[in-house]
Amino acid sequence: MKNITSTILIFLLAYSFLQKVNAQEIANKNWDSGKIKGIRYVPYSSYQGMAFMNNTWLPGKVEFTTGEIADSLFVRYSSYKDDLIYYNRAISAQIVIDKASLNGFSFTDEMGRERIFRKYYYDDFRKSDRYFEVLSKGETDLLCYRNVILTSTMPYKDESLIYKNLDYETNYSYYFYSPVKGYSSVRMNMTALLSKFDKTLKRPIKKLLRKNRIRVSDEASFVNGWKVLEKEGYKVVF
Amino acid sequence: MKKQISLSILLILILLTGIAQDRKGFGLFTDRDVYVSGEMLLAKVYTPDDNPSRIVYLDLVSPYGTRICGVSLQVHSNQTDGFLQLPDSLHSGTYLLRSYFKNTSAKSKIIREIWISHRFDGLDETYQMNRLTGLEKCQDQPTEQIEIDQVDPIYHTPAGVEAKIKIDEKLLKEIDGNILVSVAQTEPSFIPASFIWSSDRIPAGLTENKGIIVSGSVIDKKTMLPASGITVCLTIPDSIPGFQYYQTKSDGRFYFMVNDYYGSVQAVVQCFGNSAIQRLKIKLDDLFAAPDKLAGMSSVPASETFKNTIAQSIDAVTFQKIFNENNLKLLPAPQRKPDSYPYYGKPSNTVNPHLFIDLPDFNEVSKELLPGVKFRNYNNEPTMKVINSASRLYFEDQPLVLIDGIPVRDLNVIKGMGTADIKRVDICQSERFYGDLRFPGVVAIYTTKADYSQLPESDQMVRIKLEAIQVPASLYEPAKQESTIPDLRQVIYWNPSLAPSGAITVHCTTSSIVGQFKLVVRGKLKNGTIVFAEKQFEVK
Numbered sequence: 001m002k003n004i005t006s007t008i009l010i011f012l013l014a015y016s017f018l019q020k021v022n023a024q025e026i027a028n029k030n031w032d033s034g035k036i037k038g039i040r041y042v043p044y045s046s047y048q049g050m051a052f053m054n055n056t057w058l059p060g061k062v063e064f065t066t067g068e069i070a071d072s073l074f075v076r077y078s079s080y081k082d083d084l085i086y087y088n089r090a091i092s093a094q095i096v097i098d099k100a101s102l103n104g105f106s107f108t109d110e111m112g113r114e115r116i117f118r119k120y121y122y123d124d125f126r127k128s129d130r131y132f133e134v135l136s137k138g139e140t141d142l143l144c145y146r147n148v149i150l151t152s153t154m155p156y157k158d159e160s161l162i163y164k165n166l167d168y169e170t171n172y173s174y175y176f177y178s179p180v181k182g183y184s185s186v187r188m189n190m191t192a193l194l195s196k197f198d199k200t201l202k203r204p205i206k207k208l209l210r211k212n213r214i215r216v217s218d219e220a221s222f223v224n225g226w227k228v229l230e231k232e233g234y235k236v237v238f
Numbered sequence: 239m240k241k242q243i244s245l246s247i248l249l250i251l252i253l254l255t256g257i258a259q260d261r262k263g264f265g266l267f268t269d270r271d272v273y274v275s276g277e278m279l280l281a282k283v284y285t286p287d288d289n290p291s292r293i294v295y296l297d298l299v300s301p302y303g304t305r306i307c308g309v310s311l312q313v314h315s316n317q318t319d320g321f322l323q324l325p326d327s328l329h330s331g332t333y334l335l336r337s338y339f340k341n342t343s344a345k346s347k348i349i350r351e352i353w354i355s356h357r358f359d360g361l362d363e364t365y366q367m368n369r370l371t372g373l374e375k376c377q378d379q380p381t382e383q384i385e386i387d388q389v390d391p392i393y394h395t396p397a398g399v400e401a402k403i404k405i406d407e408k409l410l411k412e413i414d415g416n417i418l419v420s421v422a423q424t425e426p427s428f429i430p431a432s433f434i435w436s437s438d439r440i441p442a443g444l445t446e447n448k449g450i451i452v453s454g455s456v457i458d459k460k461t462m463l464p465a466s467g468i469t470v471c472l473t474i475p476d477s478i479p480g481f482q483y484y485q486t487k488s489d490g491r492f493y494f495m496v497n498d499y500y501g502s503v504q505a506v507v508q509c510f511g512n513s514a515i516q517r518l519k520i521k522l523d524d525l526f527a528a529p530d531k532l533a534g535m536s537s538v539p540a541s542e543t544f545k546n547t548i549a550q551s552i553d554a555v556t557f558q559k560i561f562n563e564n565n566l567k568l569l570p571a572p573q574r575k576p577d578s579y580p581y582y583g584k585p586s587n588t589v590n591p592h593l594f595i596d597l598p599d600f601n602e603v604s605k606e607l608l609p610g611v612k613f614r615n616y617n618n619e620p621t622m623k624v625i626n627s628a629s630r631l632y633f634e635d636q637p638l639v640l641i642d643g644i645p646v647r648d649l650n651v652i653k654g655m656g657t658a659d660i661k662r663v664d665i666c667q668s669e670r671f672y673g674d675l676r677f678p679g680v681v682a683i684y685t686t687k688a689d690y691s692q693l694p695e696s697d698q699m700v701r702i703k704l705e706a707i708q709v710p711a712s713l714y715e716p717a718k719q720e721s722t723i724p725d726l727r728q729v730i731y732w733n734p735s736l737a738p739s740g741a742i743t744v745h746c747t748t749s750s751i752v753g754q755f756k757l758v759v760r761g762k763l764k765n766g767t768i769v770f771a772e773k774q775f776e777v778k
Contacts, residue, residue: 036673098584
């Protein structure tokens with residue numbers, strides 16, 4: 001008797017569950033599977049240094065101009081060409097994603113840190129859409145253009161014993177950015193940071209940074225310092 | 239034992255709520271109950287709040303369940319409104335309006351009776367009315383918490399009506415979303431009912447929580463089995479064509495989601511086999527719910543007053559047609575964010591052949607005008623190749639060739655096209671990718687006719703006219719009455735989405751139509767109950 005009752009109960013439970021779930025039924029169709037537009041990646045010439053910000057494929061996601069997001073991608077950012085490349089497993093191809101189709105992208109680096117890049121129009125020298133890494137997001141963003149350039153160097157032999165005289169060299173540039181006021185270039189040191197504020201504020205800023213034991217000397221300390229200052233309400237003078 | 243009994247009761251309750259969830263809060267209301275063929279019908283649909291679908295369908299069906307016409311409406315806050323153009327050719331009789339979500343259409347639909355008279359012989363055919371029987375009625379509840387004041391029992395035409403609607407504060411808190419307020423002619427001898435039609439039929443459609451879903455299957459014509467690994471494309475021709483693709487699995491099924499399109503949309507569904515000799519057939523699923531086998535109907539003799547109302551309506555509609563009066567004003571559809579460039583990429587070259595000297599065929603056009611495009615027609619077997627600008631070599635494979643955005647594999651279709659036929663050619667001289675699709679160069683031809691009539695019909699290509707989301711509309715109210723044109727509006731006020739508040743004033747003017755009119759206020763409560771209040775007046 002007990003068995004029959006339990007069977008009926010299980011049946012009722014399953015049926016009622018199905019009734020509830022049926023209305024929400026939807027096969028998990030990947031509607032956005034076909035949305036990434038791009039061209040085949042043609043390998044760059046091999047020189048000393050790194051053309052990519054990350055040489056390995058890292059898990060990341062992209063945000064299209066339509067606002068839709070595609071995740072579960074393996075990506076790497078080409079600092080040399082300012083392009084995002086993803087690996088399409090289905091067709092075993094490395095594809096340079098059209099910059100015009102993206103708002104930005106992000107990936108988790110080897111250290112487990114999320115790196116967020118946004119596309120902004122750079123209206124100064126060499127006007128174009130550029131991917132900037134967002135180091136700090138707020139009323140005024142702190143951005144980094146992680147650019148790599150080819151520079152002449154002393155001749156050297158590469159792996160194939162071919163003489164070369166060029167190498168990839170990092171040429172990072174940093175900006176305070178406000179959608180209204182535009183870009184203000186800045187270097188990663190204390191003097192440059194102080195120069196971005198009103199002269200009368202230099203002393204309290206120094207005091208505040210000292211209090212927080214921040215000695216601005218590189219990118220990481222600069223970002224920390226700026227975050228502290230922004231929190232306290234200090235505004236950059238563009 | 240006690241525990242088991244209480245558990246059983248609990249489960250039965252869950253079960254009952256599961257069944258009820260598709261019905262609670264479903265409501266379908268129209269501006270009037272009696273229409274003349276060729277008229278516009280205005281409708282408001284309340285939808286259950288537990289259905290994630292964003293698209294609700296409104297169809298006009300014959301008493302036998304056959305669909306005559308219909309629209310797709312976008313749901314906002316569990317309600318929507320729309321209009322339906324009643325065909326001119328309808329015979330006089332009782333028709334049914336049905337509304338449903340695709341994902342629950344097999345289980346439940348809401349059905350409402352309406353009467354439609356044929357404009358030319360409607361009166362002769364009106365001697366009895368068929369009414370639905372044997373279905374579960376779905377009635378809205380009258381409420382005293384909505385008061386309609388300052389409506390006189392009699393108005394003379396033309397006169398201004400200024401009604402005050404008071405909604406009780408308690409009810410106001412209970413109302414979910416906007417309310418419907420309408421003032422329209424009514425026929426007391428024909429009080430239609432709404433019914434919930436339900437069956438245990440399966441399968442249900444997919445949940446359209448983002449947009450309209452176009453689905454179907456591909457069959458291998460040789461084996462008559464579902465074809466897997468087939469690329470099925472859906473193209474919506476435009477200056478920047480809309481494009482989607484789907485690769486079929488072992489069941490041969492494909493799905494496309496058409497969102498952000500409004501009104502009638504022409505679309506083309508194609509499939510491409512894995513080899514040139516593979517013969518395939520596309521079978522599209524019905525875009526609307528299948529015909530329903532409804533319960534029986536009983537006949538009731540038509541009353542004299544009903545016949546008189548119909549005679550008056552027929553006259554009014556005939557005059558409106560003569561004077562080309564339009565009762566509806568289409569509102570701008572929400573702006574779809576267009577793609578900034580086509581799915582095949584930004585063209586490296588764009589050529590406008592019609593600006594050049596007249597060239598008779600595509601061979602000449604490609605030779606003279608199209609950079610990096612090699613089109614040859616040896617032995618009547620045309621081939622095309624596009625240069626890869628990165629390597630300065632021609633791609634081995636045939637590029638993606640498009641006519642008005644629609645992919646074409648058979649180049650015989652384009653070989654006869656001269657400069658007079660071509661408006662624009664976009665060329666991409668690079669290896670493009672769109673998702674998992676690879677295009678070794680692209681040649682996109684946009685024709686002057688832009689009707690893609692060159693494309694041959696086949697089992698592998700289906701053209702469909704898709705009723706995408708209906709463009710919003712509002713009732714046209716004449717600003718100033720012109721004495722030479724009779725005002726024959728039978729609906730003098732229609733606001734299907736009025737924000738509820740404690741005191742609402744409704745202004746409208748009576749038309750030249752005399753008879754019984756009704757002001758109705760209708761709203762849905764958070765518990766799914768639909769409540770209404772109404773007040774009748776006469777126009778003399």
